[in-house]
Amino acid sequence: MKRSDLVSYLSEFLLADTFKDYAPNGLQIEGRENIDKIVTGVSACQPLIDQAVVAGADALLVHHGFFWKNEPAPLVGMKGRRIKALFQHDINLLGYHLPLDAHPLVGNNAMLAQKLAINDAEPITGVAQGLVWRGELSQSITAADFATRIATVLGRAPLHIGDNAQQIKTLAWCTGGAQDYIDIAVAAGVDAFITGEVSERTFHAAMEQGISFYAAGHHATESYGIQALGQHLADKFGLEHQFIDIPNPV
The missing domain is CATH 3.40.1390.30 (NIF3 (NGG1p interacting factor 3)-like)
Structure with a gap:
């Protein structure tokens, strides 16, 4: 599946443009053009990114992505390492916050x-x-x-x-x-x-x-919506889907 087709479908399916949100909804980090395997997870933390790399993901689809309102803009430290790992492995990051809640x-x-x-x-x-x-x-x-x-x-x-x-x-x-x-x-x-x-x-x-x-x-x-969305994409487009849970007691 082409990345642009996936992004377009998700935007329409989730009505992403109708929400006033705290972070951008949609494609946040651009990776390879062809997508065969999607890994889903709740938050784009380093352990999830690392496991997505091992799993051979073409796209990482999360509820909590990057670029939140009022967060520092420089790509340094923890934020820089996360984004560098995605670019190094050519993995797309897609995040949907309020549209996925609703x-x-x-x-x-x-x-x-x-x-x-x-x-x-x-x-x-x-x-x-x-x-x-x-x-x-x-x-x-x-x-x-x-x-x-x-x-x-x-x-x-x-x-x-x-x-x-x-x-x-x-x-x-x-x-x-x-x-x-x-x-x-x-x-x-x-x-x-x-x-x-x-x-x-x-x-x-x-x-x-x-x-x-x-x-x-x-x-x-918030662990179940992203799993359901990933399975929906797998069923509709024949994509491989793997949900990876990174436990969080909060």
Whole structure:
């Protein structure tokens, strides 16, 4: 597959140009023109790049790429080493941030709902670029039992703020670092809000507003969208796809 065709397809499929984001979405580092094997991963860290080299990747497709807003521009140190490795091995780097969070089929929010058995999952309209979703469980369970479900599915125990005995039926969620969207969840009238990270202020916001809050891990909540996107490309275009997980407890 030609690199330009892959980039064009992903831009259209993910509606990449419709998001106001913190980093460029699309091709970030240009490598070889022909792409037969894609390696996917959550973040373009050095261990992932090194393993993509060993795997013989033509393209590395990630959720967290490079060139974030307000980061230093010089290609030195850690940043320089990462980019140098990609250029040396002629590997394309493609990054999709908010477009991958929001996608209705392969996005992080959609996939998290699938993994946690949340039904009727859909974005809350009119807020946060469609990044906050809502849905419900097939039956109510206690907040403690839902924490156990998260731990079992994601392989990481979440931080739960709230009453363990509270009955959970309706939920809102936004993967990654979206703790400050808790007020959107409260306004939606749900029982619980799930995201990846937590701040000191989150404790008070949850307790004072009577909503269960789960910090389930930034990496853990965003591991599934990029895998689904890679498999989608493999199925559609006959590409070889390999997901490489670089464990991250955050």
